[in-house]
Amino acid sequence: MSAASRYKGLVLAAHPTSRGFGWVIFEGPLAPVDWGIAFAKRARNQRLFKRFERLLQRYEPAVLALEHFENRTGASHRLCRMMKHIAECRGMETQVFTRPAIQAVFGSVGAKTRYEIAEVIRTQIDAFSHRMPRKRTLIVNADPKQALFDAAALALTYFSVSRSS
Amino acid sequence: MPHKSLRTYLRARRREWGLSQDELAELVGTHGSVISDYEREIHLISIRMLIAAELIFGVTGTDLFPALYRDIQEEVCIAAGRLYARLEGRTDPHSIKKMRLISGIPGRIKPFDV
Numbered sequence A: 001m002s003a004a005s006r007y008k009g010l011v012l013a014a015h016p017t018s019r020g021f022g023w024v025i026f027e028g029p030l031a032p033v034d035w036g037i038a039f040a041k042r043a044r045n046q047r048l049f050k051r052f053e054r055l056l057q058r059y060e061p062a063v064l065a066l067e068h069f070e071n072r073t074g075a076s077h078r079l080c081r082m083m084k085h086i087a088e089c090r091g092m093e094t095q096v097f098t099r100p101a102i103q104a105v106f107g108s109v110g111a112k113t114r115y116e117i118a119e120v121i122r123t124q125i126d127a128f129s130h131r132m133p134r135k136r137t138l139i140v141n142a143d144p145k146q147a148l149f150d151a152a153a154l155a156l157t158y159f160s161v162s163r164s165s
Numbered sequence B: 001m002p003h004k005s006l007r008t009y010l011r012a013r014r015r016e017w018g019l020s021q022d023e024l025a026e027l028v029g030t031h032g033s034v035i036s037d038y039e040r041e042i043h044l045i046s047i048r049m050l051i052a053a054e055l056i057f058g059v060t061g062t063d064l065f066p067a068l069y070r071d072i073q074e075e076v077c078i079a080a081g082r083l084y085a086r087l088e089g090r091t092d093p094h095s096i097k098k099m100r101l102i103s104g105i106p107g108r109i110k111p112f113d114v
Helices: A044-059 A074-089 A099-107 A114-124 A145-164 B010-016 B021-028 B032-039 B047-057 B066-087 B093-103
Strands: A011-016 A020-028 A031-039 A063-067 A093-097
Touching: A011 A044, A011 A074, A011 A145, A020 A044, A020 A145, A031 A044, A031 A145, A031 B010, A044 A074, A063 A074, A063 A145, A074 A093, A093 A145, A099 A114, A099 A145, A114 A145, B010 B032, B010 B047, B021 B032, B021 B047, B066 B093
Parallel strands: A011 A063, A063 A093
Antiparallel strands: A011 A020, A020 A031
């Protein structure tokens, strides 16, 4: 059986970090089927490209959800651009959401910051309940696990927007 | 039967509960590499794995391995049709009993959308 006929309607959401990207695959609004954090220290782009392609080969998702990346610079901009390009080449639907669009979805439950949104996701999705990232402060860097929740927020935004439209 | 996107939900359930492949293998009584093979559908799952997974995750085999159940149902249905065709026309009690069993199979099929 070909990979294309194996899975249908899966949504892949990815969010870049300083060393890689967090990703989540959903089959429904509250139904994640797989997730992870990809990172590479050396040959960063090459390894992350391969990781992303393996994900697409394995799950054949129908949709890729990303956060607006045009105002990003350097490696994370290149990474997002590459993800979007590969997804489009495979005929996937690509959706890019701005921060205000994501905040609008989670604003109804009073969550605005990335950490607050992660808290909401943790309470809504049991599979993520034990993966809560530590809070970012002035002296503590962002937890890589935050990227997982950022990606989940993108997928949930996609479901919310597509349901309302 | 709700819509299913994946052929197997073993990996999804394992990760949902934060179990590593080795930990699940320990519960099932096998090796982590075997769990990896089951998750990637390299090997067909064993009866032991099926029963253990139902017990561990508290869901039915059809929820965990929808495509496997659907594939087996299809194969059994086709084979049943072949056997029924061979028995048709026979009037001995044995054949009539077998045909009664086989004709009940379509009614026992569960719908799958994988």
